[in-house]
Amino acid sequence: MTRAKVVVGAIAALLVLLALTAVRQNREHDVEPAEATPPAANATPSTTAAHEALLYGRVTTDDGTLYEGRLRWGGDQEALWGNYFNGVKDENPWTALVPPERLKERRPIEIFGVEIAGREHEIDLGRPFMARFGDVARIEAPGRDLRVTLKSGTVFDLDHFSADDLADGVRVWDGRRGVVDLDEWRIRTIELRATTRLDAVPDRLHGTVRTRHRASSMRRRSGAEDPIAPPTSCNVVQGLAAPWSGTG
Numbered sequence: 001m002t003r004a005k006v007v008v009g010a011i012a013a014l015l016v017l018l019a020l021t022a023v024r025q026n027r028e029h030d031v032e033p034a035e036a037t038p039p040a041a042n043a044t045p046s047t048t049a050a051h052e053a054l055l056y057g058r059v060t061t062d063d064g065t066l067y068e069g070r071l072r073w074g075g076d077q078e079a080l081w082g083n084y085f086n087g088v089k090d091e092n093p094w095t096a097l098v099p100p101e102r103l104k105e106r107r108p109i110e111i112f113g114v115e116i117a118g119r120e121h122e123i124d125l126g127r128p129f130m131a132r133f134g135d136v137a138r139i140e141a142p143g144r145d146l147r148v149t150l151k152s153g154t155v156f157d158l159d160h161f162s163a164d165d166l167a168d169g170v171r172v173w174d175g176r177r178g179v180v181d182l183d184e185w186r187i188r189t190i191e192l193r194a195t196t197r198l199d200a201v202p203d204r205l206h207g208t209v210r211t212r213h214r215a216s217s218m219r220r221r222s223g224a225e226d227p228i229a230p231p232t233s234c235n236v237v238q239g240l241a242a243p244w245s246g247t248g
Contacts, residue, residue, distance in 0.1 A: 053204060069172050087158040106118050142188060
């Protein structure tokens, strides 16, 4: 009787093991194989579309020299029409409507949690400015002023001494002079223009991510500033893949 129980138990264990193996194999077979992607969907974006996504314009320096070509802020930062130009508006007209006593705040000075004095500080009423480069027609930087004109005709005066994207200068791929880096104080005006046919430009990142259940096309967003550290062999900034030499 004991031997019969052992045999039955062994058979049951074997059946359970076979069932588990079958379930595992079925799960592996359920994973959809990578479907052949149509050539049009698998191919990278067309050359024309890639060129049109890149910033282009004409820069006039303080000595009247003109540079025209592909633009990239800071040399390796904003480079696409979908990126944003950031700054701080020069003044806040709503301040005049606020009682003066409400424009200050008191900050205590404490030692070991005990307040020994206090200081009054003016409340920061600065207003950040942000506009897509695709909406900007012209940027003027005559001396201490900074003026941004949108394609709609709206004009914004910004504080040139506050943090703004012009502070890092602009790199221009000029058709005659090659790659030129311009310091912010050399720049008088930047006229953003429709992108023309360009040669030897970096491609926007594009690829396919495959999971156990399906394949999905992924494209990196071309947002504003992105402090993602680049890999060792590729500089990944603002949706562009460029050589790590910093010239892309």
